Amino acid sequence: MDHGKWKEQAACKGYDVELFFDKYEEEQALRPAMDALCQSCPVMRDCFANGVSLKEYGVWGGVFLENGKVSREFGRHRTKADWATVWKSLTTDG
Numbered sequence: 104m105d106h107g108k109w110k111e112q113a114a115c116k117g118y119d120v121e122l123f124f125d126k127y128e129e130e131q132a133l134r135p136a137m138d139a140l141c142q143s144c145p146v147m148r149d150c151f152a153n154g155v156s157l158k159e160y161g162v163w164g165g166v167f168l169e170n171g172k173v174s175r176e177f178g179r180h181r182t183k184a185d186w187a188t189v190w191k192s193l194t195t196d197g
């Protein structure tokens with residue numbers, strides 16, 4: 104995979120990156136908007152795969168990761184239905 108190219112198509116291009124890191128942690132009210140943005144992102148799967156493989160921290164592919172693993176703490180605001188939508192998007196084509 105070209106590690107830079109997918110970022111060109113990112114829905115968050117031009118956004119304050121802190122929205123996906125410290126601000127996501129600190130301002131719970133912001134999380135649904137960030138979640139929705141990622142859910143609409145055409146490179147959601149590339150983003151998630153990079154976050155996991157590089158053992159990243161912060162929001163990757165719409166999922167808050169800690170050391171490349173799904174964070175329980177920062178995913179707790181989501182409903183089961185919301186998670187189902189996320190996993191479906193991350194694991195199926197199109």
Ligand code: SF4
Binds near residue numbers: 115123140150164
């Ligand atoms: S999935 Fe979210 S964090 Fe990743 S590139 Fe898309 S909008 Fe940005």
